[in-house]
Amino acid sequence: MCLSIPSKVVKIDKENNIATVDTMGVSRDASLDLMQEGDVKIGDYVLLHIGFIMNKIDEEDALLSLETYKEIIQVMDEEDRQKAILEDDECPNRGT
Amino acid sequence: MALELKNLYDDFRDAKTIKAYAKIIQEDAKKLPLPINIMEVCGGHTHTIMKYGILQLLPKNIKFVHGPGCPVCIMPKERIDHAYALAMQEDVILVTLGDMIKVPGSNGSLQDARSKGADVRFVYSPMDCMKIAKENPHAKIIFFAIGFETTTPMTAALLDVVIKKDIKNIFFHINHVTVPEAMAALLSDDECKINAFLGPSHVSVISGSKIYEEFPRDFNKPVVVSGFEPVDVMQSISMIVKQFVENRCELEVEYKRAVNRDGNLNAQRLNDKYFEQVENFRWRGLGDIPKSGLKLKAEYDIYNAEVIYDAILPKEPIDDHKLCICGDILKGKANPPECSIFGTACKPTSPIGSCMVSSEGACAAYYKYGNLI
Amino acid sequence: MNKTISLACGNGGEENNELISKVFYKAFKNDILEKGEDAAIIHNGELAFSTDSFTVSPLFFAGADIGKLAVCGTCNDLAMMGAKPKYLTCSVIIEEGFVTADLERIVASMKQELEINGAVVVSGDTKVVPRGSVDKIFINTTGIGEVLKSGISANAITNEDVILVNRDIGCHGATIFAAREGMEMSSSLKSDCASLFPQVKALIDGGVEITALRDATRGGVSAVLNEWSKQSNICIEVEEEKIPVSDEVKGICEMLGFEATALANEGTFVLAIKKDHAELACRILKEFNPHAEIIANVTSRHVGKVVLNSSWGTSRFLEMPNGELLPRIC
Numbered sequence: 009m010c011l012s013i014p015s016k017v018v019k020i021d022k023e024n025n026i027a028t029v030d031t032m033g034v035s036r037d038a039s040l041d042l043m044q045e046g047d048v049k050i051g052d053y054v055l056l057h058i059g060f061i062m063n064k065i066d067e068e069d070a071l072l073s074l075e076t077y078k079e080i081i082q083v084m085d086e087e088d089r090q091k092a093i094l095e096d097d098e099c100p101n102r103g104t
Numbered sequence: 105m106a107l108e109l110k111n112l113y114d115d116f117r118d119a120k121t122i123k124a125y126a127k128i129i130q131e132d133a134k135k136l137p138l139p140i141n142i143m144e145v146c147g148g149h150t151h152t153i154m155k156y157g158i159l160q161l162l163p164k165n166i167k168f169v170h171g172p173g174c175p176v177c178i179m180p181k182e183r184i185d186h187a188y189a190l191a192m193q194e195d196v197i198l199v200t201l202g203d204m205i206k207v208p209g210s211n212g213s214l215q216d217a218r219s220k221g222a223d224v225r226f227v228y229s230p231m232d233c234m235k236i237a238k239e240n241p242h243a244k245i246i247f248f249a250i251g252f253e254t255t256t257p258m259t260a261a262l263l264d265v266v267i268k269k270d271i272k273n274i275f276f277h278i279n280h281v282t283v284p285e286a287m288a289a290l291l292s293d294d295e296c297k298i299n300a301f302l303g304p305s306h307v308s309v310i311s312g313s314k315i316y317e318e319f320p321r322d323f324n325k326p327v328v329v330s331g332f333e334p335v336d337v338m339q340s341i342s343m344i345v346k347q348f349v350e351n352r353c354e355l356e357v358e359y360k361r362a363v364n365r366d367g368n369l370n371a372q373r374l375n376d377k378y379f380e381q382v383e384n385f386r387w388r389g390l391g392d393i394p395k396s397g398l399k400l401k402a403e404y405d406i407y408n409a410e411v412i413y414d415a416i417l418p419k420e421p422i423d424d425h426k427l428c429i430c431g432d433i434l435k436g437k438a439n440p441p442e443c444s445i446f447g448t449a450c451k452p453t454s455p456i457g458s459c460m461v462s463s464e465g466a467c468a469a470y471y472k473y474g475n476l477i
Numbered sequence: 478m479n480k481t482i483s484l485a486c487g488n489g490g491e492e493n494n495e496l497i498s499k500v501f502y503k504a505f506k507n508d509i510l511e512k513g514e515d516a517a518i519i520h521n522g523e524l525a526f527s528t529d530s531f532t533v534s535p536l537f538f539a540g541a542d543i544g545k546l547a548v549c550g551t552c553n554d555l556a557m558m559g560a561k562p563k564y565l566t567c568s569v570i571i572e573e574g575f576v577t578a579d580l581e582r583i584v585a586s587m588k589q590e591l592e593i594n595g596a597v598v599v600s601g602d603t604k605v606v607p608r609g610s611v612d613k614i615f616i617n618t619t620g621i622g623e624v625l626k627s628g629i630s631a632n633a634i635t636n637e638d639v640i641l642v643n644r645d646i647g648c649h650g651a652t653i654f655a656a657r658e659g660m661e662m663s664s665s666l667k668s669d670c671a672s673l674f675p676q677v678k679a680l681i682d683g684g685v686e687i688t689a690l691r692d693a694t695r696g697g698v699s700a701v702l703n704e705w706s707k708q709s710n711i712c713i714e715v716e717e718e719k720i721p722v723s724d725e726v727k728g729i730c731e732m733l734g735f736e737a738t739a740l741a742n743e744g745t746f747v748l749a750i751k752k753d754h755a756e757l758a759c760r761i762l763k764e765f766n767p768h769a770e771i772i773a774n775v776t777s778r779h780v781g782k783v784v785l786n787s788s789w790g791t792s793r794f795l796e797m798p799n800g801e802l803l804p805r806i807c
Contacts, residue, residue: 011734012254012305012306013732014112030109031728031732032113032724032731033665033724033728034655034725034732039229041261041374042257042368042371044370055306056732057254057255057258058228058229059228059230059258060231062254062306062309063309063368066360066361066362067107067361069361070107070112070361072360073116073339073361074111074115076339077115077121080121080128081121083124084127119787119789126789154793155793156791157787157793158791160790160791160792161789161790202734215484215485216483219481219482220481228733472794472796473794
């Protein structure tokens, strides 16, 4: 819900409580009014919604998810490989 | 490995991962005791499901019921008429977010008001009101605030700044609504066919996953809070299916990288400072849902356009067209193509009911992306 | 049709087409007009004739200005019919108080672009109106071109053809949104505004069998593909991952909830080329921009519609853009 994009913090303006964030080469300013003071640092990944930073993206959890995806792809690839071998074994045109 | 911004986009849209989950879901679904209906509450999820063709990857015993997760779709006609009436005031500049402009009320949409000479502007952020107010010191800027829990704190933040800087020409018309009350209202209908919920991504970032605890506990409905990328949605569907296969009924969070139990407490504090629950909010298609909306606290009446302009705001609730079955669609009792006016009298360019009104609505999504499903 | 004209009627999409057919085509009925090509072919097929008006705001933006746009717009419409742009008219409506130096800048841009096309302005008109009657300056250009290759038509596409684009899409629309007041953003994005005749000439000289060409202006690539599928009674099946989109345009689309295929272009065109010549066409186009790509096939799966096929085996329709292009909030 509520279009929100992951962005990277590249600059912080403490006086106006604004962060400059980058999203795939497009940079814009966003308000830090919803975040705890000092919580957001340069280099953090954050979620942006209608001009405000809503929260920080937990890098560890993100990486854990990506690990999970790597594993299930490996399992799928292995299953596909096994299936291909079996189909080959049962191919009537195969010489013995 | 180090996380890069590209990973947060590309890896959660990866074709192979989507295919892998499709396979897992197909396998697990064979063990389901009964077919299941999952409601994705949030318009962003409807959009993802339609855009990435997710329904085409699911087995026949898993169906989706598209929820009321679009704050524009559920806006009752009489409140759109409020926006129209305010916009037509001589010295008013009506400011709102994106899709609101197109929704038709009894006299037309805000777009129509604009072609009649009303000053209506859409903004990307509520904070843009500050610039408009500064450039137009003699006008009254009314921010027509819409949105779920995700968007509410931003309205509160604007009011916070308006009060701190003593800005005299910004006012608010509040139409913020809350998700759990709507979910509970849907389940209260005996004929409701929803078995599980895909929990909204960013509502949950703000309010925390704690707001869904009642659903597995009191209603026996599992909830999986999902991210809005296609891989997130596939993983969440997989988690729901596994719950049914393993006879569990729990609240789980798939969107761990952004959602925790408590949410953004700063944002919640801001909300609590300025808003309180209304007795009732009328949801288009669903009717009155108690405590499902917010209003400004009485001490902020001087900023409340609903109070200031009370005399010109229409009060009578307006019923939907009698052929409109949005209510049933929202409860999972019907699908868009089953509506007698879907695609004919009711289209995105001439919407009749709430589900067609915004691009996030179930009917609009089906109209745009459907037929191939 | 509604009682008043809404902004959506100028979007290059559904409402625009409705306005054109129900009001203008209805009154100005004739065979040439109803062909609905980018430029009219007249005078026994020897000449191409087209007009366009320019109301872009802001006037100056990354990659171009309203002047360059005014020449490219009309010259490109001629080029899209296989014609060499030759003579243009230039009509301007200027708001009282407009800065003269800005006008000179705009005219200088026009001159530069005319040279690229090998065309000249032979007639013009100037009007100045009271403050508030127009938004700074509106320009209209009308052009006549000499047809070098005839038979190019949006009504003639078949399943012997494949669909290409000449470069990455959406740059102009994305740049304008990023530059507009109220959207404070900074990026290395710039408009793709460019004269297309040199590329069309290279294709003709290279012996490529061109079936149809259309520049993807308002309504974007999506509008072109939808118009073609209706005009030629075909289904266009696009391989979604083949559509070239730059990271910067993707970034704007993410931020504002747009689809790149609906964004306007001013130097990007869509081609329908006979299958055997597609690779050759792609090679020639890559000399101008490395992102030229074959993006779709023509089938009869859903006649009159455009289908997007994803790389994970699902499909959806690519609809004609409708409404004003507004950022999504959720």
